[in-house]
Amino acid sequence: MIPTKTAYTRPESIEEALATLADGARPIAGGMSLIPMMKLRLASPASLVDLSGLAELTGIAMDGSDLVIGAMTRHREVAGSALVRAQAGALADAAAGIGSPAVRNRGTIGGSLAQSDPHGDLPAVLLALGGSVEVRGASGSRTIAAADLAVGFLTTTLAADEMIVAVRLPGGAGRSAYAKFHRRAIDWSIVGAAAVIRGTTTTVALTGMAAVAVRATGFEVIVNAGGSLEEAARHAGDGTRPAEGLDGSAEYKRHLAGVLARRATEAALAR
Ligand SMILES: Cc1cc2nc3c(=O)[nH]c(=O)nc-3n(C[C@H](O)[C@H](O)[C@H](O)COP(=O)(O)OP(=O)(O)OC[C@H]3O[C@@H](n4cnc5c(N)ncnc54)[C@H](O)[C@@H]3O)c2cc1C
Numbered sequence: 666m667i668p669t670k671t672a673y674t675r676p677e678s679i680e681e682a683l684a685t686l687a688d689g690a691r692p693i694a695g696g697m698s699l700i701p702m703m704k705l706r707l708a709s710p711a712s713l714v715d716l717s718g719l720a721e722l723t724g725i726a727m728d729g730s731d732l733v734i735g736a737m738t739r740h741r742e743v744a745g746s747a748l749v750r751a752q753a754g755a756l757a758d759a760a761a762g763i764g765s766p767a768v769r770n771r772g773t774i775g776g777s778l779a780q781s782d783p784h785g786d787l788p789a790v791l792l793a794l795g796g797s798v799e800v801r802g803a804s805g806s807r808t809i810a811a812a813d814l815a816v817g818f819l820t821t822t823l824a825a826d827e828m829i830v831a832v833r834l835p836g837g838a839g840r841s842a843y844a845k846f847h848r849r850a851i852d853w854s855i856v857g858a859a860a861v862i863r864g865t866t867t868t869v870a871l872t873g874m875a876a877v878a879v880r881a882t883g884f885e886v887i888v889n890a891g892g893s894l895e896e897a898a899r900h901a902g903d904g905t906r907p908a909e910g911l912d913g914s915a916e917y918k919r920h921l922a923g924v925l926a927r928r929a930t931e932a933a934l935a936r
Contacts, residue, residue, distance in 0.1 A: 668703035672712040682714055686826045687803040690714040694776030697768050730836025736775025736829040743774055753794055753834050754936055755841035755859045759786040765851045775829040781815040784853035788815055789878035790843055793859035793870035796834040802827030815877035839863035842932035844925045855912045856921040860929035869926045874905040884926045898923035
C-alpha cells in the first residue's frame with residue numbers, strides 16, 4: 666500500500682527538531698518500523714521530522730563510568746563497537762542479531778526503544794542492564810528508567826512532543842550476553858533473553874513473553890540463591906502469559922524462555 670501524504674522536515678539542530686515535534690510532527694529515525702507501518706496505514710502521521718541530520722544524536726562514549734549512546738546511533742555501529750562489547754556485551758549481541766545488514770545499517774537504538782515492539786530485542790537488554798533513556802521535549806529534559814519506558818504494545822511513556830536523545834547504561838555493568846530464538850536470520854525474536862552478572866547477582870530480562878520486556882524473576886530467584894541453571898531454567902517463564910499464535914503456544918514460549926535464559930547466563934559467565 667502507499668502511505669498517506671505527509672509533510673517532511675529534516676532539521677539540523679535539536680531545538681529546531683523540538684519545535685517541529687511541538688507542532689505535532691512525529692520523529693522518524695531509521696524508518697525500519699515506521700515506514701512499513703505507514704505503508705500498511707497502521708500509522709498516518711500528517712508530518713514527519715527526520716532526526717538523521719542531528720549529528721549530536723550519534724556516537725558512543727563513556728560519561729564517567731556510564732556508557733552513553735546517541736539515539737540515532739545505528740545498530741551496525743553498536744554491534745561493531747569495541748566499547749559496547751567491553752561495557753555491555755548483551756547490547757552488542759542483540760544489535761548484531763537484529764534483522765539483516767540492511768536493517769542494521771538504517772535502524773537506530775533510539776528508534777528501537779521508542780517503537781517498543783514486544784519482539785524487539787533492545788528493550789529487554791536495556792531492562793537487564795538497568796539502563797535508561799535521556800529524553801528532551803518542549804518542557805525540558807528528563808531521564809526514563811528502562812522499567813518505566815514501555816507500558817504496552819508499541820506504547821511508551823514518551824510524550825508526543827518528546828524524543829529520546831541518548832541511551833545511558835550504568836557503569837560496572839558486569840558480564841552480560843543476549844540469546845534469541847527466531848526462525849529465519851532476518852526475523853524478530855520469538856523469545857529472547859538478556860543476562861547480566863554483577864558480582865554474585867544475576868539479572869535476566871525476556872523478549873517476547875509479554876507486551877513489554879519482563880524480568881525472569883523465577884529464574885533470578887533460584888540462580889541468586891545458589892540453585893542450578895537447569896533448575897532455574899524451568900522457572901524462567903513463571904508468571905508470564907505470552908501471546909499464542911503461529912509462532913508458538915504459551916507453553917512452548919515458556920520453554921524457550923528457560924533455554925534462552927540459561928544460554929545467555931552461560932555466555933555471560935564465559936566472558
Ligand atoms: C526486516 C526487518 C527485520 C527486523 N528485525 C528485527 C529484530 O530481529 N530485532 C529487533 O529488535 N528489531 C528488528 N527490526 C526493527 C528494527 O530494529 C528497527 O530499527 C526498529 O524497530 C526501529 O528503529 P528505527 O530507527 O528504524 O525507527 P523508526 O522506524 O524510524 O521509528 C520507530 C518509532 O520510533 C519513533 N522514534 C524514532 N526515533 C525516535 C526518537 N529518537 N525519540 C522518540 N521516538 C522516536 C518513531 O516515531 C516511530 O514511532 C526489524 C525491522 C525490519 C524491517
